[in-house]
Amino acid sequence: SIVSFANGGPCMEEGSKHRLIYVPPSIVQLNNLGISHIECENYNEAETSFVRALRQLREIAYSSNQVSDQLAVVLKDCEDLSLKQRGMKTESEDYLRSDYDEGMHTFSDPVRLAVTPREENFQNVASTIVYNFAQLKIRIKNDQQGLELLTRALHFVKLEESSNNDGVGIVAILHNVGHIHYRSGRYQDALINYQGASEILGRASNPDPLCMAASVNCIGVLYFHLAKEDPTRALSRFLDALSIQRAILGHNHPHVATTLNNVGRVYFMRGEYDTALQLYLEALKIRRAAFGSNHLDVGATVYNAGQSYHQLRQFKEAIQFYEEFLSIAQSQLGKKHRDVAVMLKCLGSVYHEMKNHDKAIVLYKEALSVGVEAIGEIDPEIASILNKLGNALYEQGDFAAAIEAYKRGLDVERTILDPCHPNIVVTLTNIGQIHKFRQELDVAISWYEEALRIQRLSLPSDHPRIAMTLSNIGMLHYQNRSFSKALDMYQESLTIRRGADDGADNLEVAATLNSIGLVLFKMQQYSFALEVFMQSLKIRQNLIGYIHRDVSIILYNIATVQLESGDEEEALKTFEETLRVERAALGNDHIDVVMTLQHIAQVHQQRGCLHEALEYLNEALETQTRVSEGHEEDITIAQIINQIGNIHLQRRDTSQAMEIFAQALQIFRRAGRPDTDLLVRGFKYYDMSMFHPEAAAAA
Numbered sequence: 001s002i003v004s005f006a007n008g009g010p011c012m013e014e015g016s017k018h019r020l021i022y023v024p025p026s027i028v029q030l031n032n033l034g035i036s037h038i039e040c041e042n043y044n045e046a047e048t049s050f051v052r053a054l055r056q057l058r059e060i061a062y063s064s065n066q067v068s069d070q071l072a073v074v075l076k077d078c079e080d081l082s083l084k085q086r087g088m089k090t091e092s093e094d095y096l097r098s099d100y101d102e103g104m105h106t107f108s109d110p111v112r113l114a115v116t117p118r119e120e121n122f123q124n125v126a127s128t129i130v131y132n133f134a135q136l137k138i139r140i141k142n143d144q145q146g147l148e149l150l151t152r153a154l155h156f157v158k159l160e161e162s163s164n165n166d167g168v169g170i171v172a173i174l175h176n177v178g179h180i181h182y183r184s185g186r187y188q189d190a191l192i193n194y195q196g197a198s199e200i201l202g203r204a205s206n207p208d209p210l211c212m213a214a215s216v217n218c219i220g221v222l223y224f225h226l227a228k229e230d231p232t233r234a235l236s237r238f239l240d241a242l243s244i245q246r247a248i249l250g251h252n253h254p255h256v257a258t259t260l261n262n263v264g265r266v267y268f269m270r271g272e273y274d275t276a277l278q279l280y281l282e283a284l285k286i287r288r289a290a291f292g293s294n295h296l297d298v299g300a301t302v303y304n305a306g307q308s309y310h311q312l313r314q315f316k317e318a319i320q321f322y323e324e325f326l327s328i329a330q331s332q333l334g335k336k337h338r339d340v341a342v343m344l345k346c347l348g349s350v351y352h353e354m355k356n357h358d359k360a361i362v363l364y365k366e367a368l369s370v371g372v373e374a375i376g377e378i379d380p381e382i383a384s385i386l387n388k389l390g391n392a393l394y395e396q397g398d399f400a401a402a403i404e405a406y407k408r409g410l411d412v413e414r415t416i417l418d419p420c421h422p423n424i425v426v427t428l429t430n431i432g433q434i435h436k437f438r439q440e441l442d443v444a445i446s447w448y449e450e451a452l453r454i455q456r457l458s459l460p461s462d463h464p465r466i467a468m469t470l471s472n473i474g475m476l477h478y479q480n481r482s483f484s485k486a487l488d489m490y491q492e493s494l495t496i497r498r499g500a501d502d503g504a505d506n507l508e509v510a511a512t513l514n515s516i517g518l519v520l521f522k523m524q525q526y527s528f529a530l531e532v533f534m535q536s537l538k539i540r541q542n543l544i545g546y547i548h549r550d551v552s553i554i555l556y557n558i559a560t561v562q563l564e565s566g567d568e569e570e571a572l573k574t575f576e577e578t579l580r581v582e583r584a585a586l587g588n589d590h591i592d593v594v595m596t597l598q599h600i601a602q603v604h605q606q607r608g609c610l611h612e613a614l615e616y617l618n619e620a621l622e623t624q625t626r627v628s629e630g631h632e633e634d635i636t637i638a639q640i641i642n643q644i645g646n647i648h649l650q651r652r653d654t655s656q657a658m659e660i661f662a663q664a665l666q667i668f669r670r671a672g673r674p675d676t677d678l679l680v681r682g683f684k685y686y687d688m689s690m691f692h693p694e695a696a697a698a699a
Contacts, residue, residue, distance in 0.1 A: 023060070023125050027053050028113040031129050034136070035110040043140050050133040057126055100300035103217040103241075103258040104179055107172035110135045127156035131173060143180045150177045171197045171211060178218065191222040210255075213244035217259055224266060235266045254297075257286035261301050268308060277308035299328035303343070315350050322347050338381060341371030345385050352388070357396040364389040383412040383423065390430060399434050406431045420458035425451045425465075429472070441480040448473045464508075467496040471512060478515070483523050490516045510539040510550075517557060526565045533558045549592065552581040556596065568607055575600045594624045594636065601643065610647050617644050638667035642678055649681060 034049035110132040113125065134149035150173050157170045178193035198215040201207040220237030242259045249255055264279035284301040291298055306321030326343045333339055348363030368385045375381065386409030393402035410427045417423060432447030452469045459466055474489030494512045498505075513536035520529035537554040544550060559574035579596045586592055597620035604613035621640045628634040645660035661678060668677045 023122070024056070025115050027056050027125065027129075028115045030056070031132060032112050032115065034132060035112055038110055038132075038136055038139065043136060046136050047133075050129060050136065053129050054133070057122075057129065061122075101258050101297045102221050102262060103214065103255065104182055104221055106179075106211075106214045106218065107175045108135070111172075123156040127153045127173075130156065131176075134176065138176070138180065143184065147177065147180050150180070171200055171215075174200075175215070175218070182218075182222065187222050187226050191219065191226065194218045194222065209244050209248060213241040213248075213255075216244075217241035217262065221262060224262070224269070231266045231269050235263065238263045238266065252286050252289065254287065254290045257283040257290070257301070258297075260286070261304065264304060264308075268304070268311075271311075273308045273311045277305060277312070280305040280308060294328055294331055296328065296332050299325045299332070302328065306346070310346070310350060313353075315354055318350050319347065322350065336370055336373045338371065338374045341367045341374060341381060341385065344370060345381075345388060348388060348392070352392050352395075357392050360392045361389065361396065364392060378412055378415050380412075380416060383409045383416070386412065387423075387427060387430070394430070394434060399438060403431055403434055406434075420454050422458075422465075425454050425469075428454070429469070432472075436476060436479075439479075441476050445473060445476045445480070448476065462496050462499050464496070464500060467493040467508070467512075470496070471515065474515060474519075478519055478522070481522075483519050487516065487519045487523075490519060505539045505542070507540070507543055507550075510536045510543070510554075513539070514554060514557065517561075521557075521561055521564070526561050530558065530561045530565070533561065547581055547584045549582070549585050552578050552585060552592065552596075555581060556599075559599070563603060563606075568603055572600065572603045575603060589623055589626045591624075591627055591636075594620050594627065594640075597623065598640065598643065605643075605647060605650070610651055614644065614647055617647070633667065633671040635668070635671055635673065638664045638671070638673075638677075641667070646679065646681065 030049045030053035034046045034053070037043070037046035037049060111128050113128055130149050130153040134146045134153065137143070137146035137149060153173050154170065157173065174193045174197040178190040178197070181187070181190035181193065194215055198212070198219060201212045201215060216237045220234045220241065223234035223237060224231055238259055242256065242263065245253065245256045245259060260279050260283035264276045264283065267273075267279065268276035280301050284298065284305060287295070287298045287301055302321050303325040306318050306325060309315075309318035309321060322343055326340065326347070329337060329339045329343060344363050344367035348360045348367060351357075351363060352360035364385060368382065368389065371379070371382050371385055386405050390402045390405035390409065393399075393405060406427055410424065410431070413421065413424050413427060428447050428451040432444045432451070435441075435444035435447060448469060452466070452473065455463070455466050455469055470489045470493035474486045474493065477483070477486035477489060490512055494509065494516065497508045497512055500506065500508075513532045517529045517533040517536065520526075520532065533554055537551065537558065540548065540551050540554060555574055555578040559571045559578060562568075562574055563571035575596055579593065579600065582590065582592045582596060597616050601613040601616035601620065604610070604616065617640055621637065621644070624634065624636050624640060628637060631637075641660055641664040645657045645664060648654075648657040648660060661680065665675060665678050668675065
């Protein structure tokens with residue numbers, strides 16, 4: 001379906017270039033009548049006119065010894081297209097590329113012929129009528145037949161007469177062929193045709209600069225879609241087109257607005273949202289002045305500006321622009337249109353990010369209803385809406401409804417996407433995550449394993465996403481107390497992550513080592529656990545410095561292993577270092593600081609140093625009170641008070657211990673916790689109760 005041309009134009013038959021033949025006015029009149037019918041949207045009558053004109057041309061071709069039989073056959077082929085299925089819908093109905101102007105639909109008007117009795121260039125007349133017939137097919141959404149007719153029109157066009165005002169030129173044909181390919185998503189095929197048009201204009205002695213600007217802009221749009229990672233070439237073409245348009249048309253022409261809008265999209269892709277927004281607003285001002293407020297092209301730029309505000313987290317402005325686009329889309333396209341569903345989804349996303357889950361869910365459900373009615377259940381847009389709805393329901397805590405939305409979206413994805421598409425993996429892991437949260441660990445593992453199976457089929461064996469899924473499955477086995485299986489998952493993940501970045505250590509390696517250390521600790525392999533924790537600590541200190549929360553977490557784990565191994569002295573030192581890092585990285589009033597103070601107190605209590613233990617617990621209580629802002633149902637406060645009571649009990653201060661226990665019990669009860677949460681005599685540590693008498697006072 002790619003148009004082929006040599007030396008800038010189609011191959012012509014030898015000796016056919018300058019043959020002039022008398023063409024009856026009736027043929028020209030039929031062509032022009034067909035155009036009038038197109039303009040009145042009388043498409044059946046237009047087709048009848050063009051077919052009659054082509055039939056008369058074919059009769060001339062057969063009767064004249066100046067026109068080859070091959071060209072007559074081509075004309076017959078064009079006639080026969082009228083007998084094929086009409087109104088056939090094709091991929092070209094992609095709403096993003098048909099309803100909104102990117103400057104791609106150039107040379108879209110049919111071409112009239114002069115009604116004067118004279119000898120005509122047969123090829124120019126034939127190409128013009130075939131071209132107009134193609135325009136008709138395109139307008140009735142029959143791109144495939146339109147493409148076939150345009151390809152046949154090229155058989156009649158002569159390069160040296162492509163700028164003839166009495167006929168259609170090769171540049172116009174190439175633009176239309178390119179546009180059909182573009183609307184069908186065949187970007188590379190489209191690019192070849194637009195580049196061909198640009199090359200022809202570049203070799204012309206006196207090319208139309210606006211035609212050149214149009215070609216350059218179209219090439220820019222294709223570069224934009226073909227090179228998502230590097231839009232530099234697209235930006236260069238857009239700026240060239242903009243320069244020509246401003247020089248000839250001025251700064252306030254709709255074509256200038258179209259190109260400004262395209263430039264804005266490049267900056268948006270590059271994450272330069274402020275620059276993109278300014279370009280969109282400039283384009284919007286021009287388009288509103290030219291078209292009024294209720295026009296689709298105005299709506300397209302309103303939507304783009306809204307996206308920029310959205311990315312800049314200026315939610316009030318984003319909502320304002322999204323709602324304006326929604327109003328335009330409902331007015332121009334109807335309330336049950338795909339774009340209406342898309343915009344409702346976008347509005348839902350803004351409210352979602354604002355943590356207004358109720359409003360977001362209402363909008364997502366409305367988007368889903370409109371989308372299903374407009375485009376059916378089986379469509380990527382429906383899958384996207386269901387995924388967002390599932391996310392919002394999950395965050396709101398409605399897990400059953402979230403799973404239902406995810407599973408419905410998964411059914412759509414499995415119907416329309418490749419079996420190994422990454423979107424399917426995302427949905428599988430989302431479902432697994434909910435089951436994990438609900439502590440349905442075996443079910444969660446099955447969903448993650450299905451995601452892993454797809455990743456192993458579709459990705460290289462050392463891909464980072466596989467490592468991530470392995471780690472997630474390892475965590476599930478760890479929580480399920482299947483420590484051997486967890487260790488296997490984590491070790492495979494570690495192998496992949498250590499192989500990344502040419503073997504250099506990275507934070508993902510450090511995180512996986514930490515996970516392996518936790519598993520080994522649970523397996524009571526303390527020396528191995530300590531070794532891998534030390535490796536993780538070294539990596540983190542090298543990469544993020546010594547004062548960081550992630551460093552304090554590893555220090556905390558190391559201290560825990562040391563304590564469980566019986567090395568209380570080293571454990572106490574490491575806990576104190578943990579506390580120093582936490583305070584430097586997080587400040588004094590942080591939950592991590594409270595936990596470490598508690599554990600230091602526990603070490604002192606375990607060693608019989610009850611005075612020191614009380615000091616650390618009282619500091620933990622004061623800190624947690626500030627952290628919880630005096631919340632009367634704070635469980636951590638109750639637990640700390642419980643610990644303080646046990647120390648008084650150890651010191652044989654029974655009366656005060658009972659008062660403190662009663663205070664802790666009241667908090668547990670207000671929080672709806674059972675009385676068994678209160679621990680008397682000793683303290684719970686790693687699921688073991690430990691009790692020590694108070695140490696003797698220092699001499």
